[in-house]
Amino acid sequence: MKIKFLSFLVVFLITSACGANLPSITPTPSAPRTLTVMTHDSFAASESVIQAFENQNNVKVQILTSGDAGTALNKAILSKGNPLADVFYGLDNTFLSRALDEDIFEPYNAPGLASIPDRFKLDPQNRAIPIDYGDVCLNYDKTYFSTHNLPPPQNLSDLTKPEYRSMLVVENPATSSPGLAFLLATIGRFGEDNYLDYWKKLVENDVLVVNDWEQAYNTEFSHFGGTRPIVVSYGSSPPFEVIFAEKPITEPTTAVITNDSSCFRQIEFAGILKGTKNRDLAEKWLDFMLSTTFQEDIPLQMFVFPVNPAAKLDERFTKFLVIPDETANIPPQEIASKRDAWIKAWTETVLR
Amino acid sequence: MKSSANLRTLALWSVPVLFLGIFFFYPLSSILRYSLGRSQTGILQPFLEAVTSTYLLKILWFTVWQATLSTIFTLLIGLPGAFLFARYQFPGKALLQALSSVPFVMPTLVVAASFVALLGPRGWINLILMDLLNLTAPPIAFTNTIGAILLAHVFYNTTIVLRLVGDFWSRMDPRLSQAAQTLGANRWQALWFVTLPLLMPAILSAALLVFIFDFTSFGVILVLGGPRFATLEVEIYYQTVSLFNLPMAAVLSFVQLGCTLVLTIIYSRLVTRLSRPLSLRPRSYNQQKLRTWRERVYALIIVACLVGLLVTPLLALAVRSFTRLEPDRGSLQTNHPGFTLDFYKELSINRRESIFFAPPSTAIAVSLGYALATVILSLLLGLPAALAQTHSNNSPINRLLEPFLMLPLGASAVTLGLGFILAFNAPPLDLRTSPLLIPLAHTLVAFPFVLRSLTPALRSIKPRLRQAALVLGANPLQVFLNIDLPMVARAVLVAATFAFTISLGEFGATALIARPDFPTIPIAIYRLIGQPGAINYGQVLALSTILMVVCASGMLAIERLRIAEIGEF
Numbered sequence: 001m002k003i004k005f006l007s008f009l010v011v012f013l014i015t016s017a018c019g020a021n022l023p024s025i026t027p028t029p030s031a032p033r034t035l036t037v038m039t040h041d042s043f044a045a046s047e048s049v050i051q052a053f054e055n056q057n058n059v060k061v062q063i064l065t066s067g068d069a070g071t072a073l074n075k076a077i078l079s080k081g082n083p084l085a086d087v088f089y090g091l092d093n094t095f096l097s098r099a100l101d102e103d104i105f106e107p108y109n110a111p112g113l114a115s116i117p118d119r120f121k122l123d124p125q126n127r128a129i130p131i132d133y134g135d136v137c138l139n140y141d142k143t144y145f146s147t148h149n150l151p152p153p154q155n156l157s158d159l160t161k162p163e164y165r166s167m168l169v170v171e172n173p174a175t176s177s178p179g180l181a182f183l184l185a186t187i188g189r190f191g192e193d194n195y196l197d198y199w200k201k202l203v204e205n206d207v208l209v210v211n212d213w214e215q216a217y218n219t220e221f222s223h224f225g226g227t228r229p230i231v232v233s234y235g236s237s238p239p240f241e242v243i244f245a246e247k248p249i250t251e252p253t254t255a256v257i258t259n260d261s262s263c264f265r266q267i268e269f270a271g272i273l274k275g276t277k278n279r280d281l282a283e284k285w286l287d288f289m290l291s292t293t294f295q296e297d298i299p300l301q302m303f304v305f306p307v308n309p310a311a312k313l314d315e316r317f318t319k320f321l322v323i324p325d326e327t328a329n330i331p332p333q334e335i336a337s338k339r340d341a342w343i344k345a346w347t348e349t350v351l352r
Numbered sequence: 353m354k355s356s357a358n359l360r361t362l363a364l365w366s367v368p369v370l371f372l373g374i375f376f377f378y379p380l381s382s383i384l385r386y387s388l389g390r391s392q393t394g395i396l397q398p399f400l401e402a403v404t405s406t407y408l409l410k411i412l413w414f415t416v417w418q419a420t421l422s423t424i425f426t427l428l429i430g431l432p433g434a435f436l437f438a439r440y441q442f443p444g445k446a447l448l449q450a451l452s453s454v455p456f457v458m459p460t461l462v463v464a465a466s467f468v469a470l471l472g473p474r475g476w477i478n479l480i481l482m483d484l485l486n487l488t489a490p491p492i493a494f495t496n497t498i499g500a501i502l503l504a505h506v507f508y509n510t511t512i513v514l515r516l517v518g519d520f521w522s523r524m525d526p527r528l529s530q531a532a533q534t535l536g537a538n539r540w541q542a543l544w545f546v547t548l549p550l551l552m553p554a555i556l557s558a559a560l561l562v563f564i565f566d567f568t569s570f571g572v573i574l575v576l577g578g579p580r581f582a583t584l585e586v587e588i589y590y591q592t593v594s595l596f597n598l599p600m601a602a603v604l605s606f607v608q609l610g611c612t613l614v615l616t617i618i619y620s621r622l623v624t625r626l627s628r629p630l631s632l633r634p635r636s637y638n639q640q641k642l643r644t645w646r647e648r649v650y651a652l653i654i655v656a657c658l659v660g661l662l663v664t665p666l667l668a669l670a671v672r673s674f675t676r677l678e679p680d681r682g683s684l685q686t687n688h689p690g691f692t693l694d695f696y697k698e699l700s701i702n703r704r705e706s707i708f709f710a711p712p713s714t715a716i717a718v719s720l721g722y723a724l725a726t727v728i729l730s731l732l733l734g735l736p737a738a739l740a741q742t743h744s745n746n747s748p749i750n751r752l753l754e755p756f757l758m759l760p761l762g763a764s765a766v767t768l769g770l771g772f773i774l775a776f777n778a779p780p781l782d783l784r785t786s787p788l789l790i791p792l793a794h795t796l797v798a799f800p801f802v803l804r805s806l807t808p809a810l811r812s813i814k815p816r817l818r819q820a821a822l823v824l825g826a827n828p829l830q831v832f833l834n835i836d837l838p839m840v841a842r843a844v845l846v847a848a849t850f851a852f853t854i855s856l857g858e859f860g861a862t863a864l865i866a867r868p869d870f871p872t873i874p875i876a877i878y879r880l881i882g883q884p885g886a887i888n889y890g891q892v893l894a895l896s897t898i899l900m901v902v903c904a905s906g907m908l909a910i911e912r913l914r915i916a917e918i919g920e921f
Contacts, residue, residue, distance in 0.1 A: 036785075041863060041875075042882055047707040063708075064785055065868045070593035071766060075864075078386070078773045084784055098596055172579040174594055210496070211574045214461050214881050218889055219468050220495070227473045237884045244885020246676055246694065300704050303883065340595055351580050 035281040036062045038076060038085035038273070040069040044301040045294070053288050059281055069095065069177065077102045081275050086282040089131065089270035089289070094180055096128055096269060097336030105271035108283055112290030112308070120267055120307045122332050128269035131289050134304035135235035135324055136181035137256045137263040138168075141222045144229035153230065155260040156189050160201040169208040169220040169228035174343050177266070178213050182232040183346055184335065185264040188328025192338075196349050203350055223254055235263060236303050239320040243300070251320070258324035265327040268304065360828070361747050364740035368733045368799070369753065374781075375792050376760050379771030386774055387602035398599040402607075412607065415583040418498065418573075419566035422505035426562050429506055429657060430513025431555070436654045437514060438521035440647070441639045448655065450907035452662050453511045453849065457857030457903045459874050460571030461881055462896045463504065466669040467576065468495065476668075496578030504572040507662060509565055511853075512801075513558045519846045520554035520808055521547075525633050553627045553811070557804045560619045564612055564761045570860070584608045588764040605767050612762025616755040627811045666900055673893035695890035708868040710876060712898055719856055719872040719902065725791035726798055726855035727848050733795065734802030734847060739832065741803075742810040757803060760796040765860035768793075772865075787870070793861035794854060801850035809843035810836060849910050856903055873899045 032054070043065060050061055064085055066072035073095055076088050080102065091099050099105065105127035113121065113129065120130035138153070145152045153159055159168055171179030187195045208228060210216050217233050220226035223241075238252035256263075270289055272282040288294055295306035299317060306313075313321070388395045402408040437449060455463070471477055471494040478490035485491070494500050528550070532542040548555075570585045582590070584604055591601040642648045676692040702709035710718075737757065741750055776783040783789055813836060821831045837844075859874045871879065873895060881892045 041868075041879065043868070044704070044706045044708055046705045047709075048705060050707050063868055065863075067766075067769070067864045068593070071769070071864065074593060074596065074770060075773050078383075078770055079777065079784065082777050084773070174579070174590060175574065208495070209579050211579055212461070215464060215575055217884065218881065218892075219465050219472070224886075224889065225469070225474060233884070240884040241886070244883070244887045246692075246886040246890060301706060343594075347579075 032058050032060045033278065033281060034060045034062055035087070035278055035285055036064060036085035037087045037089055037285065038064045038066055038072065038083075039088070040072045040090040041065045041067060042069075042302060043090060046297050046301060049294055049297045052293060053285070057281065057284055059284075061285075073099060076104055076273065080104050083273035083275050085273060086276040086278045087270060087285050088273050089268070091128060091269045091271070092177065092266045093122060093269075093332050094177065094184070094266070094335055094339065096122060096332050099271070100127060101336075104274055106274050106276070106279070108272050108286060110283070110286050110290060112287055115310060116290070116307050117309065122267065123269070128271045129286055129290070130267050130307045131270050132295075132298050132302070132304040132306055133265055133267045135258075135263040135265050135327060136178045136185065136232065137235045137258055137324065139221075139231050139233040139237050139254050139256055141229040142253055142255050144222050152255070153257060155257065156186060156198070156262045157260075159207075159230070160198070160205050162205070164205065164230070166206040166208075167228055168202065168205075168230045169210060169216045169226070170232045171213055171216050172209055172211045173346055175211045176213055178232055178234065180339075180343070181264040181266055183342065184330055185262060185328040187342060188264065188330050189261055196345060199346065199349050207350075209350060234303065235323065236299070236305070236317075236321060238322075239317050240303060242320055243316055256322050258322050261324070261326045261328050263324045263327045266304075267307070357743070358747060358749065361740050361743065361749050364736040364743075365749065365753060368737040368757070371733055372757070372760070372796075372799075376763070376768075376796055379775035380763060380768060381771075382775040383767055383771035384602050384605060387598035391599035398603045399606075402600065402603045408604070408607065411582055411584055411587050411604075412611075414581065415567060416611075418501055418505075418581075418583070419563050419569070422502050422509070422566040422569075423559055423563045425502055425506050426509045426513060426566075427555070427559060429661060430510045430558070431517060432654050433510065433514050433658050434518035434521055436651055437518040438524075439526075439639060440651060441641055442651060446908060446911060447904075448658065448663075449514070450904045450911070451666070452514055452658060453853055453907045454666055454900050454903050455507050455662055456509075456511050456853045457874075457899060458508075458666070458896065459857070459859055459877050459881075459899075460504075460575045462669065462877065462892065463507065463665065464575045466665040466672075467500065467504065467507075469668050469672065470665055471500075496576075496580065498577070498581070500576040501569075501572055501581065503661075504576050505566050505569065507665065508572070509562045510658075510662060512562050512565070513555075515846050515849065516558040516561070516805060516808075517551060517554045519805070519842060520812075521551060522638055523633055523809075523842065524550060524638070526638055549626070553623050553808045556619060556623055556626070557808055560615060560758075561761075561801060561804055564615065564758065567611065567615075568608065568762060568764070570765070584611075585764050589766050592766050592770070601767065605764055608764065609759060609762045612759055613755055616758040620751070620754050627808065669893060670897045670900065673890065673897045695887070695894035698887055698891055699894055708871075708879075710869065710871050712873075712876075712895060715871055715873045715876045715895075716898065716902055718870045719874075719899075720906075722791050722794060722862075722872060723852050723855040723906070726794040727851040729791060729795045730798040730802045730851040731844065731847060733799055734806055735844075737799075738803055738806035738810050739836070741807050742813075758800045761800050765864075768796075769861060769864040785865070787865070787867055789865045790862055790872075791855070793865070794858050795851075797858065797861075798851040798854045801854065802847040805847035805850060806840060806843050809840040813839050845910060849907060852906055852910065853903060856899070856906070873902065 043063060053059070054061055066075045069090055069092065073088075073091060075084065076099070088104070100123060107125045107127045108129065109126050110129055113126065116130060120133065122128070122130070140152045150163060153161075153164055158164060170182055173180040173183040186198055190198045208220060210220060213233065216231050217237075218224050220228045221231040222229040235256050235258065238254045238256055241252045241254050242249055270286060272279065272286065276282050290308055292308060292311045295308040295311035298304060298306050299313060388398065391398050433452075437445065469475055471492055473490045473495075475494070478492050481487065481491050524547070529542045529546045532546045533539070537545065567583070568585045569583055570589065573581050573583050573586050584607060588601050588604045588608070591597045591604065642651050673695055674691055674693070676690045676694065700711045741754060772789060773784055817835055818831050821835050826834065857874060859878065862872055862875055863878070877892055877895050877899070880888050880895065
């Protein structure tokens with residue numbers, strides 16, 4: 001009995017070890033090499049787009065999804081020096097400093113960066129290369145406001161008015177990335193000295209805090225049967241309500257508030273992991289990510305938008321997407337150094 | 353004689369210990385060492401910091417408090433249910449048993465949505481109450497309350513009590529309790545003084561597992577409890593992922609593991625004192641039809657409770673997955689709920705031509721594959737460990753090892769996941785990206801359950817039966833195959849159902865290692881739930897319903913596998 005178990009385990013270990021090693025076996029010249037991209041679990045792309053890259057470069061792209069954005073980054077940090085992948089993608093500006101402090105990326109002055117607007121380039125050494133961005137904004141349920149004959153709020157300050165009492169649901173900045181983005185939007189709008197007073201007023205006006213975007217949007221938001229007609233979500237949510245409606249509809253049933261810098265812009269970055277054995281392929285992949293082929297694929301796959309201005313958007317976006325002229329402006333260094341303190345102060349004010 | 357018994361115990365232990373050593377203790381110690389090593393102020397400082405502030409104490413207090421309450425409520429619902437399943441046959445029993453396992457596999461975010469559909473401010477129950485009592489505001493507050501946490505814990509864990517206690521009870525000799533009643537005890541006295549003491553090992557086993565599950569609760573607290581509540585597990589995640597304060601996360605991990613260890617030690621002490629060999633009876637011997645009115649009313653109440661608590665939320669979800677809520681084009685504002693299969697059809701359409709698109713059939717196949725591997729692996733590890741535990745009850749090896757076997761339940765998924773990255777980073781064990789890690793991780797969680805299902809049954813076999821077989825010339829293997837295995841066949845089945853459902857519903861560890869092109873059903877659900885748009889949410893509901901069906905049919909199939917038990921006794 002025991003021998004059987006032992007031999008089973010040994011066979012199991014050997015097969016698993018071999019299985020894991022397969023990609024690193026030296027390829028014969030004609031066989032495609034493998035490029036591994038580590039990312040978070042919201043990564044998606046069109047099959048044809050990835051295939052285009054694979055065919056061009058005689059390479060097989062392997063995507064490793066590694067949990068949510070924070071967890072994936074932690075895994076990349078813990079495997080520093082002996083990386084699990086060649087490229088990491090999916091780091092946003094609130095996590096940027098953690099990656100740069102831990103020094104997990106090799107710099108790469110991608111030629112494609114020349115055509116990317118400067119406002120997206122937050123790392124002067126080009127270790128983290130901007131790929132896409134998305135705005136976190138207040139969304140509201142148009143039907144609710146029209147049936148109740150109430151004008152929707154115009155900016156952040158309106159939310160503290162009595163007519164909007166018990167209408168707002170937000171996410172916890174400690175556990176949710178749009179939640180953190182919205183907290184940063186209020187800090188950008190009211191300043192470091194006054195944002196807590198604003199939140200006190202929101203609490204008095206019965207703001208509801210939940211832990212995830214999924215719960216805020218799918219459960220508490222009145223559009224899906226909840227009781228709250230105003231929710232912190234993405235600027236892109238209304239066009240997606242059209243694209244992914246149950247029955248075809250002609251215009252969005254939700255809308256976005258973008259006035260007075262009330263949105264926060266999340267920028268996502270990619271970088272070449274230190275210690276990669278495929279630096280040449282990794283560079284090609286980053287060039288590809290900045291090219292219009294990949295950039296134009298981003299919105300419908302990942303609900304965020306290309307940083308490359310040459311990328312053309314689907315007409316449903318050009319029609320329904322509202323991109324704010326101004327978003328909350330907080331330098332990443334400041335986010336890095338004060339993020340934890342801000343969240344802590346917020347927790348004390350709002351949750352205690 | 354003594355030393356050969358010790359030798360055999362050691363041999364039986366070797367495989368499970370080797371497995372846990374490589375796949376649990378090694379990665380765990382790697383990550384804890386690394387995390388503490390990152391402390392700028394020395395290894396001890398984070399511990400001092402935690403001990404001297406009220407922060408740790410507050411979290412620990414809340415964690416223990418909610419787990420205790422949850423366990424009590426789970427037992428209150430589960431024990432009468434276990435009695436009903438153990439002693440009576442009634443129409444629809446198999447289905448109810450299968451359905452009561454389904455909550456165990458459901459993703460928290462989906463469960464939260466169905467609870468809110470029932471109990472939320474605009475949920476059915478509040479709407480009905482407002483209508484009946486002429487209220488203007490919903491009378492029940494549910495979101496972000498401790499009540500929501502307790503209800504969800506009962507929803508998830510009642511099946512543990514039903515299975516562990518129900519199985520044991522169903523094979524207990526009813527003559528002991530009958531004898532007591534003949535001697536003048538009333539029904540309740542017989543239950544209190546005869547049945548409950550005999551059941552104690554199984555009840556304690558179930559209570560321990562339920563408690564540890566509640567103690568390390570993550571999704572329920574995060575989603576249903578809301579931001580005001582945090583258990584140790586939630587705080588470990590927060591310290592690791594949001595703050596990247598690894599030393600503090602390590603300290604919290606130590607506290608959580610320490611608590612699990614202490615609990616298990618107390619449990620082992622209690623259970624060895626309480627277990628006694630019983631003559632087990634086949635289930636058919638114990639079970640009867642509902643005959644008197646009293647029995648029927650009693651059964652009805654229990655079934656109503658179980659259905660109300662465990663099945664209604666699932667049913668609400670399933671119904672919603674066939675319901676269209678958006679108004680037809682042209683008809684303004686009014687919602688006409690109508691029947692639709694659109695969400696199910698959409699599941700098989702790769703509308704975005706995504707490279708990661710997987711039709712539901714793939715997700716079902718992947719999930720079933722991992723579940724099967726987990727069942728086999730955890731039984732192969734659990735049987736020798738359970739045999740070692742029972743054959744030499746008082747061996748010092750057992751007393752030393754036993755508490756450590758439960759530790760995998762006390763480890764945080766995110767900590768262990770990062771531990772794998774650190775530990776298996778070089779050949780021959782570069783497993784960091786291997787899909788084999790998934791059944792391995794599932795086995796770590798399932799193993800304690802398998803052990804808890806098998807040990808009480810094995811312990812209750814009279815040693816004289818084994819001795820008689822040995823005297824008659826059987827070798828130890830023959831004894832195992834001809835005495836132990838048939839007598840615990842039922843318990844093996846219970847163990848298998850645990851391993852199956854744990855693997856089917858597991859999300860945390862799977863998300864860390866899953867290959868996006870081969871998702872399990874829960875992974876596919878989570879991928880959809882993060883996307884805006886009614887059709888995506890509809891698909892979440894459709895896929896969740898498929899998960900329920902897969903789980904329930906799996907349970908029914910495992911029940912069918914049952915080896916003819918009557919002849920074996």
